[in-house]
Amino acid sequence: MQLVGQAIKHKVFGKGIVTGRDNNVLTVDFSAGEKRFLFPDSFSSFLSLQDGGLQNEIQALLQEKHAKQHAKQQEIAKEKARRDYLRSLKIVPNSQAVFNLKKEEIAKAFADWSVCTGYYLSGYSKGKPRTLDRLAPNSICVLTHCKNGMIEQDRRIIGAFMVPEDFLGSECEDGIIQAHEIYRMKLAPKDELLFWPYLQETPPTKAWGSVAFRYLSNITAAKILFDMKEAVRGTGEQEHAEQFYEHFCKINKLNLSF
Structure with missing residues (x-):
């Protein structure tokens, strides 16, 4: 001009x-x-x-x-x-989720960075997506898989992600949970963690059942994230894993020492 x-x-x-x-x-x-x-x-x-x-x-x-x-x-x-x-978020002690990914679901889960809550198998809501009323912006989804031919005790943690910061499980009508844009992580096969040892406070029976997910305590989820960041120590994922863990503890108001 x-x-x-x-x-x-x-x-x-x-x-x-x-x-x-x-x-x-x-x-x-x-x-x-x-x-x-x-x-x-x-x-x-x-x-x-x-x-x-x-x-x-x-x-x-x-x-x-x-x-x-x-x-x-x-x-x-x-x-x-x-x-x-x-x-001001009210923290519920067991507001984390762990998912069972079948072999054919793993690639899509990490490509789309999302998981499905599965469907009700009986009752009034039969056939509708399951809701996760306890999940809120402080929640993570831990992703696990039990390979074909392996016993259930060998179930592995293969990744995890925070839910988006505007996510409310009670409002998730389609049963699809998208991952947070930043706080998400996929483990390399060599870094995968055994899942069941983290549930030592529950009855010793190690059986998953037919559901797609189950709830975890906030402290158990924090321990999983802590071990994930330790598993990738010395790699290019270390800094990101540490930020993920620190964010989770901060938003859940946890001051832990493992």
């Missing part, structure tokens, strides 16, 4: 001529002397061009700038609301 040489008017200094423009600073020569103004901000209240076409272009720039500022303010407000919500 060529503004140098254009006739301009100021509410106080009267008529003038634009003599220079350096990025967002406009220089104008008035009878009272040379003045500098922010561009295009000053056109919202003090300045106006004699050329109507250029004036309209500047108004369009102002509208675009104001729209960007408004969008940025909304993002800041949204982020503040998100942080306030997480700080």
Whole structure:
């Protein structure tokens, strides 16, 4: 936009001529002397061009700038609301989930970074997706698999992810849980962990059953994440795993020492 040489008017200094423009600073020569103004901000209240076409272009720039500022303010407000919500989140002691992935489900789970809660097998809700009422933004989904030919005691933890920060299990009607964009992790086969030792506080019978998921305590889930980060120590995944673990403990208000 060529503004140098254009006739301009100021509410106080009267008529003038634009003599220079350096990025967002406009220089104008008035009878009272040379003045500098922010561009295009000053056109919202003090300045106006004699050329109507250029004036309209500047108004369009102002509208675009104001729209960007408004969008940025909304993002800041949204982020503040998100942080306030997480700080006030009521923590339920057993609000974590562990999933049984069948062989044919593993590739899709890690490609889409999502899991299915399965379906009710009987009762009024038979055939409908199972709900996870306990899951909230503080929850993780631990992913496990028992390979064909292996005994149930050899079930392995193959990955884990946090749920999104706006997730509420009671509102998950389709039974699909998407992973958090950042806090998610897939273990290499050499780093996979045995699952059942983490449930030593439960009866010793190691049987999964027909359900797609079961609940875990927050402390048990934290121990799993701790061991996952230890398993990848010294690899390129170490820093990410440590951030994952620290985020989980912070959001669940846990101060642990394993």
